[in-house]
Amino acid sequence: MAGKKQALLSALILAGMCVLPLGLGIYPQHVLIVSLFYVMMASSWNLLAGYTGQVSFGHAAMAGIGAYASGILTAKAGINPWIGIGIGTILAALVGLGLGALCLKMGGIYLSLTTLAFSQILHIIIVNEYDLTRGTMGLQVPALMAEYDKLSYYYIMLAAAVLILAILHRMIHSNLGLNFRAVQNDELAAKSVGVKVLYVRVLAFTVASAVAGFAGGLYGHYLLLITPEIPSLDLQFYVLAMTVIGGMGSFIGPIIGAFALNILAEKIRDYGEYHVLVFGLIALVVARFAPNGLLGLWKRFKPIKPIQGVKQKAVPSP
Amino acid sequence: MALLEGRKISKSFGGVQALSQVDFSVEAGTIVALIGPNGAGKTTLFNAVAGAFKPSSGQVVFDGRDITGLPANAVCRLGMARTFQVTRPFAAMTCLENIMVAAVNRYPQKPRSFIESFAREKLNRVGLADMEGFEARHLNVIQKKRLEMARALATDPKLLMLDEVLGGLNTQEIQQAVAFIRSLRDQLGLSVLWIEHVMGAVMQAAERVIVLDQGRVLMTGTPHEVVNDPRVIQAYLGD
Numbered sequence: 303m304a305g306k307k308q309a310l311l312s313a314l315i316l317a318g319m320c321v322l323p324l325g326l327g328i329y330p331q332h333v334l335i336v337s338l339f340y341v342m343m344a345s346s347w348n349l350l351a352g353y354t355g356q357v358s359f360g361h362a363a364m365a366g367i368g369a370y371a372s373g374i375l376t377a378k379a380g381i382n383p384w385i386g387i388g389i390g391t392i393l394a395a396l397v398g399l400g401l402g403a404l405c406l407k408m409g410g411i412y413l414s415l416t417t418l419a420f421s422q423i424l425h426i427i428i429v430n431e432y433d434l435t436r437g438t439m440g441l442q443v444p445a446l447m448a449e450y451d452k453l454s455y456y457y458i459m460l461a462a463a464v465l466i467l468a469i470l471h472r473m474i475h476s477n478l479g480l481n482f483r484a485v486q487n488d489e490l491a492a493k494s495v496g497v498k499v500l501y502v503r504v505l506a507f508t509v510a511s512a513v514a515g516f517a518g519g520l521y522g523h524y525l526l527l528i529t530p531e532i533p534s535l536d537l538q539f540y541v542l543a544m545t546v547i548g549g550m551g552s553f554i555g556p557i558i559g560a561f562a563l564n565i566l567a568e569k570i571r572d573y574g575e576y577h578v579l580v581f582g583l584i585a586l587v588v589a590r591f592a593p594n595g596l597l598g599l600w601k602r603f604k605p606i607k608p609i610q611g612v613k614q615k616a617v618p619s620p
Numbered sequence: 621m622a623l624l625e626g627r628k629i630s631k632s633f634g635g636v637q638a639l640s641q642v643d644f645s646v647e648a649g650t651i652v653a654l655i656g657p658n659g660a661g662k663t664t665l666f667n668a669v670a671g672a673f674k675p676s677s678g679q680v681v682f683d684g685r686d687i688t689g690l691p692a693n694a695v696c697r698l699g700m701a702r703t704f705q706v707t708r709p710f711a712a713m714t715c716l717e718n719i720m721v722a723a724v725n726r727y728p729q730k731p732r733s734f735i736e737s738f739a740r741e742k743l744n745r746v747g748l749a750d751m752e753g754f755e756a757r758h759l760n761v762i763q764k765k766r767l768e769m770a771r772a773l774a775t776d777p778k779l780l781m782l783d784e785v786l787g788g789l790n791t792q793e794i795q796q797a798v799a800f801i802r803s804l805r806d807q808l809g810l811s812v813l814w815i816e817h818v819m820g821a822v823m824q825a826a827e828r829v830i831v832l833d834q835g836r837v838l839m840t841g842t843p844h845e846v847v848n849d850p851r852v853i854q855a856y857l858g859d
Contacts, residue, residue, distance in 0.1 A: 477725075480713075480717060480720055480721050481721065481724070481725070483712070483713055483717070483721075484710050484721040487709075487710035487711055488708045488709075488710055488711070490692075490704075491704065491708035491709070491710065492693075492710075492721065493671075493672075493691065493692035493693045493696075494672075494692050494701070494702055494704075494708075494772075495696060495721055495722035495725060495772070495774070495775050496693050496697050496722065496725035496726060497693055497721065497725055499693065
C-alpha cells in the first residue's frame with residue numbers, strides 16, 4: 303500500500319544511521335556496532351522461527367561457526383579476514399543445511415531440542431579443543447583493517463546489516479515468503495497446494511545459518527578476541543528475546559528488538575547482578591501486555607480501518 | 621480412459637484395516653460422489669490418493685501416470701487439488717494470501733500482479749471477494765470451506781477433490797452450492813470427486829456414486845441405482 307512512504311522512511315532512517323555515530327563517543331559507537339550484529343542475528347533467526355516456524359536454538363552456534371572458522375583461518379593460516387568471513391559464511395550455510403535436513407521430520411519442541419543439543423555439542427568442542435580455539439581463554443584474531451577504527455567498523459557493520467536486511471526483505475516479499483508462511487501455518491495444507499515443504503524448510507535453515515555465520519565472522523573480527531560466549535545459549539536466548547519482544551514474524555520487529563534490548567542492556571548494567579532481574583521483568587511485562595511484541599503493541603494502537611462487508615454473500619450461480 | 625483410477629488400494633493403521641482392495645475410477649469431465657457411513661474410509665481414500673500418506677498396497681493412476689506414494693505437493697502439480705474435511709486454512713494469512721500461495725506454486729514465473737488478480741478471481745468465484753484482506757482465522761466454518769475451494773481452484777487442477785463441503789448449510793445454500801459444483805464442471809471443465817453426506821445434493825449433481833462401507837467398495841452406480849439398492853440401505857440403516 304504505502305510502498306513509496308516506506309521506501310522514503312527507510313532512506314531517512316538509513317541516512318540518520320549514517321550520521322548518528324559522528325557526534326558520539328567510542329562507547330556509544332561500540333553499543334551501536336554490537337546492536338547491528340544483533341540486528342542481523344535476530345532478523346535471520348526470525349526468518350527461521352517467525353516465518354517457517356522452526357524454533358532453532360542453534361542459531362548462536364552458527365554465528366560461532368562463522369566466527370571460529372574465520373578466526374582460526376586468519377589467526378593460524380594468515381588468510382585475509384574477508385576471505386575468512388566468506389568461508390565462515392559458507393561453512394555455516396553447509397552446517398545449517400545439514401542440521402535443517404536432520405530436523406526435517408521434526409516439528410515444535412523436538413526440533414528445538416535437537417538444535418539445542420547441537421549447540422551444546424559445538425560449545426563443548428570449542429571449549430575443549432584448546433590447541434585450535436584456545437578454549438575459554440579466547441582466540442585472538444586480526445582486525446579487518448590495518449588501523450583499528452571504531453567508526454570504520456560501524457560503517458562496515460551498517461553496510462552488512464543493510465545488505466542482509468535487503469536480502470531478507472526481498473525474500474520475505476517474494477513467492478518464497480508466501481511459501482515460508484504457508485509452511486508455518488499448516489504444513490499439510492501447504493503440501494496440498496503444491497508447496498515443496500521439505501525444500502522450503504531446509505532453504506530457510508540454510509539461509510538463516512549463512513547470515514548468522516556471516517554476522518558472527520564480522521563480529522569476531524570486530525571484537526578481536528573470540529570466546530565460546532558467541533556460540534553460547536546466553537547469546538541464543540538473547541537473540542530469541544530480541545525477536546520475540548520486538549515482534550516475531552514481522553520484518554521490522556527483530557530490528558527494533560535488537561536495538562531496544564541491546565541498548566537497554568547497556569543502560570541497566572549499573573544495577574550489577576540485578577540487571578538480569580530487570581531484564582527478566584521487562585520480558586515478563588512485554589509478554590503480558592504485548593504478546594505480539596513491541597510492533598504488535600504499536601499496531602494495536604494504530605487506528606483500525608472499519609471492518610466492511612462481513613456479510614454472507616451467496617455463491618454465484620452459473 | 622479414466623482420469624483417476626485406484627487399483628486395489630489398501631491401507632491399514634496398525635491392526636485396523638481402513639481400506640481393503642478398493643477399485644474405483646473417475647472419468648474425465650464427470651462429477652463422482654463418494655458416500656458411505658461414518659468410518660467407511662472415505663477420507664482415508666482421499667488421503668491415500670492425494671499423497672497425504674502412501675497406501676499400504678495398490679496403485680493410484682492419475683492422468684496416465686502412476687502417482688502411488690508421490691508426495692502431496694507433486695500430486696498437486698500434476699493437477700489434483702483437494703479440500704479438507706476439517707478445514708485447514710493458513711490461519712494467520714489473509715484470504716488473498718491463502719489463495720496466492722496456491723497460485724505462485726502453479727505459476728512461479730508469473731509477476732505478482734498476475735498472481736493477485738488470479739487469486740482475486742478465485743475468491744470472487746466462491747463469494748469471498750469482500751474478505752480478501754482478512755486473516756483466514758476470522759472466517760466462519762462455511763467461509764473457510766469456501767476459502768479452501770478457492771485455494772484448491774487456484775492450483776488450476778484437472779481433478780478437484782472435495783471433502784464434505786456442504787456440512788452446516790441450509791437448503792437454499794445447498795442449492796447454490798450444488799449449482800456451484802456443477803459450474804466447475806460445466807464452465808471450467810473440471811472433474812470432481814466429492815465426499816458428501818447430503819444425499820439430496822449428491823442426487824442432483826453427481827453422475828456416478830461410489831459407496832464405501834467398512835473400507836470396501838459396496839457398489840458403484842448412478843445415484844438412482846445407489847439409493848434404491850438394498851445393500852446400501854442396509855449399510856446405512858443396519859439390519
